[in-house]
Amino acid sequence: MKKNSPIAKLITFTVNGKEFTRYVIQSMLLIDLIRDELGLTGTKTGCLEGECGACSVLLNGAAINSCLFLAINVEGHEITTIEGFSTGEKMDEVQTAMIQNGAVQCGFCSSGMAVSIKSMQTRSRNESRIPTRHEIQKGLEGNLCRCTGYIKIIEAAGEILNK
Ligand code: FES
Ligand code: FES
Known part of the structure; x- marks a missing residue:
């Protein structure tokens, strides 16, 4: 520059x-x-x-x-x-939940999905309120995935947000 x-x-x-x-x-x-x-x-x-x-x-x-x-x-x-998100070799809990729930296929959408889930987690903690499944779906509606059918991603998000 x-x-x-x-x-x-x-x-x-x-x-x-x-x-x-x-x-x-x-x-x-x-x-x-x-x-x-x-x-x-x-x-x-x-x-x-x-x-x-x-x-x-x-x-x-x-x-x-x-x-x-x-x-x-x-x-x-x-x-x-x-x-x-990760610390050295150690993955963040959102990344771990996405992998363990089978929420990653080609991976192109995955970082964006993880960011949206993390954002929901922060908001949920600030409000001391666990979002409903419908709210999780709404929270992810700005992220498109061509591979997974979304169910596994929503389940990963649910696991994180219910902690
Ligand atoms: S590249 Fe930004 S929303 Fe698609
Ligand atoms: S995992 Fe391929 S676009 Fe979402």
């Missing part, structure tokens, strides 16, 4: 617990910052129209579509991608 570009801005933000400072152009999408600038390719590029959820990441704990979010707006905020 050309540092003296009139359309670039220096921003500082946190990704997976690590602080970054980068020049970003005003039109850059968050998904491009994450994948191309930071090399975190666990977040997938799908429709780029806010329809598939493959690009989902957590912004301060809540799921967003990174294909619809301008990178410049992450200044001062905390992003978590799927790479931030």
Whole structure:
């Protein structure tokens, strides 16, 4: 990035617990910052129209579509991608539940699904309330899967959210 570009801005933000400072152009999408600038390719590029959820990441704990979010707006905020879920070799409980419930096939949707489940888990804990199966389905309706038929993903989410 050309540092003296009139359309670039220096921003500082946190990704997976690590602080970054980068020049970003005003039109850059968050998904491009994450994948191309930071090399975190666990977040997938799908429709780029806010329809598939493959690009989902957590912004301060809540799921967003990174294909619809301008990178410049992450200044001062905390992003978590799927790479931030595991600790070394140890998987996060959402990832473990998805694997143990057979909720992963080709895997293209899986990081987005895990992000949405994590977002629901955070909200559920904040509200001290376990979501119903219908609410879990609604919470995942922004994430498309071509492989699993959704049942196993909903069961994995249910296991996590009922803990
Ligand atoms: S790539 Fe963002 S919603 Fe499909
Ligand atoms: S596991 Fe293949 S798209 Fe969901």
